[in-house]
Amino acid sequence: MRYLPDRWDEKKRRSLKKDFLAAAGIFLLAVCCQYVKDTLADRADASAVTDAPGEGDLKKQVALTFDDGPNADYTEELLTGLKERGVKATFFLLGKEVEKYPAIVTAIKEDGHLIGTHSYEHVNLCNLSDKAAIEQVNKTNNAIYEVTGEYPEYIRPPYGCWKSNLDYETTMIEVLWDVDPLDWKTGNSDVIAKRVTSKVQENDIILLHDASESSVKAAFKIIDKLQADGYVFVTVDEILFD
Ligand SMILES: [Zn+2]
Structure with missing residues (x-):
């Protein structure tokens, strides 16, 4: 008999322990369920933000590049329009013109655009000896450095012709293009703008x-249309290396 109370206590203790474990189990299950529910809700919120119409469009990048400047008649008009629209572009300059119009180059730099090299006097670098091609590049880079205090890193070779060994000889990074509306062949800015906006894609240069007046006007039409479509204009380095 003297074991009865003990055995009863033992039974009661086990029963209490079972109740406690069951309660703890239910509690843990509830906590887990809530956690899973919250996590799924968070994921749903996150995907709702990503999938929201227009959200992804804000990240579409495109780069405008302008060759052959600085131009005494049109570059300043272009800079004004770019500033009004909050657009940064890339200018590939001719060394000879940089020496003639340093104030325009300063304005390009001060407005935050990227400056690259085109060549000194618009020659096809592939038709030159390496030595002469390098001289075209260095002369232009030096002219730009004299005005801006920075050596350009990027080159748009005239006619898109660049010998790859010159990458090492000059340390320049070649930048070609994705969309060429042949703006120099027509004086109609609507035609130029349409040729670009009808085929441009994300990350295009x-x-x-x-x-020319028509190229500048076309640039503004292209910007207005593409900004309305959710594009953001960046300099070529952001397209090439982001
Ligand atoms: Zn050119």
């Missing part, structure tokens, strides 16, 4: 020249 667009080739234009700040060398």
Whole structure:
């Protein structure tokens, strides 16, 4: 008999322990369920943000490039329009013109655009000896450095012709293009703009020249249309290395 109370206590203790474990189990299950529910809700919220119409569009990048400047008649008009629209572009300059119009080059730099090299006097670098081609590049780079205090890193070779060994000889990074509306062949800015906006895609580099009224007007039309479509204009380094 003297074991009865003990055995009863033992039974009661086990029963209490079972109840406690069951309660703890239910509690843990509830906590887990809530956690899973919250996590799924968070994921649903996150995907709702990503999938929201227009959200992804804000990240579409495109780059405008202007060759052959600085131009005494059109570059400043272009800079004004770019500033009004909050657009940064890339200018591939001719060394000879940089020496003639340093104030325009300063304005390009001060507005935050990227400056690259085109060549000194618009020659096809592939038709030159390596030595002469390097001289075209270095002369232009030095002219730009004299004005801006920075050596350019990027080159748009005239006619898109660049010998790959010159990458090492000059340390320049070659930048070609994705969309060429042949703006120098027509005086119609609507035609130029349409040729670009009808085929441009995300991360494309667009080739234009700040060398005519129609090209400048076309640039503004392209910007207005593409900004309305959710594009953001960046300099070529952001397209090439981001
Ligand atoms: Zn050119």
